[in-house]
Amino acid sequence: MQTLFLTVFILYFALLDILDCGLHVCPCFVCVSTGLMWIYNSLDSYVFLQYLAWVIYPVLLICFSAGFVQFLAPPAAGSGIPEMKAILRGVVMKEYLSLKTFVAKIIGLTTALGSGMPLGKEGPFVHLGGLCGAVLMRFMSLFGEIYENDSRYIEMLAVACAVGVGSCFAAPIGGVLFSIEITSQLFSVRSYWRGIFAATIGAFIFRVLAVWNTDAETVTALLRTSFRLDFPFGLQELPAFGALGIACGFGGALFVYLNGLIVRFIKKQKANNGFLMKKHLLYPALVTLLISTLTFPPGFGQFMAGKLNMMETMEALLDNRTWAKQGIAEEAEHMGHSEAWIIPQVNVFVTLGLFTFMKFWMSALATTMPVPYGSFMPVFVIGAGFGRLVGEGMATWFPDGIHTNGTSYPIVPGGYAAVGAAALSGAVSHSVSTAVIVFEMTGQITHILPIIIAVILANIVAQSLSPSLYDSLIRIKKLPYLPELGWGHHEKHDKHVEDMMERDVRYITLNCSYRDLYNVLLKGHDNTVALVESAESMILLGSIELAQLQALLSLQLGRPLRLENIRERAVEDKKCPLVVSNSSENSSHRASQEVRFQISEDSSLSPTRPVPQKPLKPALKRPSVVEQPTGPHDHSGIAFKNPYGTIPDLEDNVDVEDDMSIREITELEEKQLDEKVNFNNCKIKDVTIQLVERMSLHKTHTIFSVLGLDHAYVTSIGRLVGVVSIKELHKAIEGSVKVEGAKVRPALASFRDKGKISSKNETIDVHKLRDRLRSMQLPREHTPSE
């Protein structure tokens, strides 16, 4: 068994690595990314043609990417990290882990990256890792049940995310830590272990392939730097590093704000005029056109190193040498990519400043396009640019460097670039592991102290100003999430469950009538209802899903409903038989499309009696709608067999009871509603977690985040006294401030249980029931007279 388990992992790594390395070195990707430069260079003398090529090439690629993703699997668009975070929280979003999404993501990502827009690949890699994991788990579940275990699944996904990031940066440790920080609030050392293992193999294969391709002599860092080992930086420089970190903190918060602003604006535009909605390729095309026009090397791009791609830019920014001597660029020869910044007429500070500023808004804009993208790398580059700017400034300010023990060491602006990159990306993602990523990417750990200090300062500033980029997107996308108890939530520790719980709990008792059930269904909008022993004792026994209650109710009322509809049909039939039969065919057709397993029964009836189809449909459909969600559960099959089991004798009785009056039916229903509920066939969920009134918010938060709960009942000596859901936790943690887009819609909570229909449908159904009863109001008022 253990060998099998290991095999799974190895198989998995192999899959993932081949994929990852494929992305890096596969000819297709290389073609795409170098194609532009080739075309551009071959059109050297025709500036206008050059411009056309420079602009049209990325526009086409981005449009293809957006179109392809839109066509094949819309969930593949975007970063994927917010969704993975929600999935790891326990929310089931199958469409994000399907094979289609996988294909769309790979192809979309390759083309989007090839376009040269400021887009990264760490988000999609996290998503791809998760996709690989999900696909592999589905494959492995053929071999044994254990792989279907829910918590194993989540664990696998967590490891997969780690592998994704690790392979992306060839940074196994930093990647694992980063993925943990951005996707989890709590994680097991076990997963960390596996993540390191998997990511190491990933990074190993990735780098070894590079050696085999003779891109590199041996396995070294991706962006190898060669800073001084003996005296990397002076203690006097630490204030500058700290200031850089604080500035990056503000910058990170600004980036998140700007990105959120654009995303919200686009969302609003789409919702309002529908123009962008219909022409969904127009927006990415416009954005790409704007960005590529501005980066056109012979034009404005020359002032911001527009012709370099992201990796070349990073290499240049981490360069060991100083570009500015007394503010004037020197030795622009033989400096490789660094030449791009050193233009004779313009100050280095101007080009670096322009680069930072332009890339800042461009990246914030580009990462709103509906293509697969990552925002880490662009932010990383911006940070490096800003750091370099500060570093060059320091080098100009202290041209003699740092004097110690008689030796003077010049200032290394490349070190500032590394610090800036780590700090800005840390601020945007609210993580400190970016420091480790920088060490692993550069292959040098000499600047550990300034980098960590800057990252921590940046994080403190950014975390107190705004949510992380991923949390911001989660809020905008209204995914369910649990806010973190981070810095600044200190006063919340005084809160206890009793201060925040909702005391008005929906419950049913063991000996309740169907009418109570009905009333409960009408009342609230939660997904589950508490089951208590009796209204007096209030002892909590378990919880029942709404769908189950609906099934119980429709099972009880189904027969009269149907009879009533038959009656209606008989009345309508006399008025306009042709129209009705048409619509009945349509609807039966629709029904057969929507509800598969029902077709057999339907079709067997339709040839003999085509007319009863329509009235039968709503009655049959209700339980079927209920059945759909509970299908994946084990016990539901038994629980819901009865309604269909009774169909045949119902059909026999149609003639007998067909002449019942509406009032009679209603009376019968009323009587049936007063019967006691039989819970024998109902699946009662056991309540595993109960909160206590005196439990602190802190502990409640821990329990919710570890076990991925969305609600928990509060009991006192077995008595149900309240309920706490994520909503209440939100309120307790965030207060009532600034949660416009942050409130969790209960509708989304329904994602939790696989395959369940949204509660929207349920409410509609209940409303139908209510409306029907209301229409019966008149006859009902007569019933007491009997």
Next chain:
Amino acid sequence: MQTLFLTVFILYFALLDILDCGLHVCPCFVCVSTGLMWIYNSLDSYVFLQYLAWVIYPVLLICFSAGFVQFLAPPAAGSGIPEMKAILRGVVMKEYLSLKTFVAKIIGLTTALGSGMPLGKEGPFVHLGGLCGAVLMRFMSLFGEIYENDSRYIEMLAVACAVGVGSCFAAPIGGVLFSIEITSQLFSVRSYWRGIFAATIGAFIFRVLAVWNTDAETVTALLRTSFRLDFPFGLQELPAFGALGIACGFGGALFVYLNGLIVRFIKKQKANNGFLMKKHLLYPALVTLLISTLTFPPGFGQFMAGKLNMMETMEALLDNRTWAKQGIAEEAEHMGHSEAWIIPQVNVFVTLGLFTFMKFWMSALATTMPVPYGSFMPVFVIGAGFGRLVGEGMATWFPDGIHTNGTSYPIVPGGYAAVGAAALSGAVSHSVSTAVIVFEMTGQITHILPIIIAVILANIVAQSLSPSLYDSLIRIKKLPYLPELGWGHHEKHDKHVEDMMERDVRYITLNCSYRDLYNVLLKGHDNTVALVESAESMILLGSIELAQLQALLSLQLGRPLRLENIRERAVEDKKCPLVVSNSSENSSHRASQEVRFQISEDSSLSPTRPVPQKPLKPALKRPSVVEQPTGPHDHSGIAFKNPYGTIPDLEDNVDVEDDMSIREITELEEKQLDEKVNFNNCKIKDVTIQLVERMSLHKTHTIFSVLGLDHAYVTSIGRLVGVVSIKELHKAIEGSVKVEGAKVRPALASFRDKGKISSKNETIDVHKLRDRLRSMQLPREHTPSE
């Protein structure tokens, strides 16, 4: 509030850092560690005197350390990591976090480290970090209740441990990761964050102090290496690195086994003949004598670099140059500490091999002495030695180095030393973060791939062979722990709660009689009893602590007891009235000292009737004993007011019932035992976590480890069906194999709730009750005749 919180942290860091740095650079420590070398060098010409100095100096220091620790606070001896692990699991062991222990640990550690024995300091630093945290929390609790919050306390300790390790190695990231890996199974990203923050400040101050002391030019790594950046290692060397990792895995397992063997042997010897127990300084003195004799530089020590201390050894082993050329040592000049290994007559391989072998068993032996010690650093050095041995072997085997692209790069044995150090320490501690520690200590990350691969391989081998060193000590010390679900526990995922739960649960019902209570108290040895609604419904309402039940029982039986005692007193009074009145005054005085709020009632009664005081005492005292433990709880004050409320009318009845016979009293007791229990004043604990029969072992394990449970009830639709405790989890995870020392004694579980009396006392009380009832057996047999 937030500022206060931050202040706490900063205060805390300051405290800890000053302490840590103090240890590193304080004159005392420097004196101690350099004193030996100074004496040794000044006695250059007298070998025998040199030997005496070499041997007596460490023996004295170790004896002082052992004696001091033994005298002041025995818990300060040893590593402290096993205890911190247990404390972080939720076990309350106050004596390990007291100020006394703190002082004993610091002084004991300083002297022990100064002795030059192969002892490290990371374990004590973890413990010291925890101690600092605990002291600080106690200090901060003066400012607000929030700091008394239990989960915050644990969080603080987790951060503190991280800081301890981080400061010890000047490796903030690696230290935090390492401390997480060795102390937790699950941890929050929040703690990780704080840990990095705190450890960075720690490492920062530590290194900055070094700069100010002009030990170093600027802040760089502790053991700076200067391996090649451009071609650190060839891909062809990877198999050698892998083999080194596997060998280190076996070595690590062997080390843990050897260490455990010695500890068990010493424990057994102590228990058997008591000789070592009484002369507790003899054992450390003997061990120190043996080790220092063997390392005497002019003697056997010259073949194993005996004169170098641990840091010098590490510096030498990580040396950039190759010591062996074709197996023969060359250029022994100007090589600093490396010269120690290069002896003209002897092969380098022999000295390195001897060094590795001797240090191996010496370290395993030294880390069993009753002084504060760490085992990480010695293991680290042994690993480096072994790695160097392999590296020199490789350099000899391939004298031309690695050829690539026309250039040939010689093999760097120092790199092998780094790999070996990380792999062996990783294998012993079952952690992969040792890799990060190595990067941070050496200041180079060039060998990331071989180091991680070797560490992972070493971990796989070691984890499948033996527990980690800390887990091994936890087992030997019989601390409560939860085995990890690591590699090789895969088949356990099929297990569910129903397979392992104990179905025979002790419970009482809401309408039970005192006799049932009594029987329950006699039966089991758990700490709590389940409270169910009725024996038929078995609906779980909560749990009650044994102490509470005892209080209930003694409250019910107290009155007859008292009457019985009055009777006794009356009999004795006639014999010696003077003595009795004396003792009664004494005891009433004692009672008033012990039970404060009772005094008012007592004293108001005592002037009028001084004689009844003594018989009152035992009856009054029993509830007071029960009250003591429950004192810290909120409700207990209310819970136990009744007994004192009834005192006055009891006093009135004394004369009336004074002439009851023993048989009558017993009959009355029997009657009272049959009464229904009144739970109104009893504190019923709410059951927050209930397991479900179909819950997987995996999830159960997660819940237990996150919430620090020691038992949880299993329910099915509110009905109590079983209970799972750590014992059952142990069985399920480890099977029935090799758990001699590993079983959790339930007595230790009582540590969990602060201030609770140990269950030993409880059982004694119950036994008293039983004995008393037994002595009443004869009259009882007559009762049915009535």
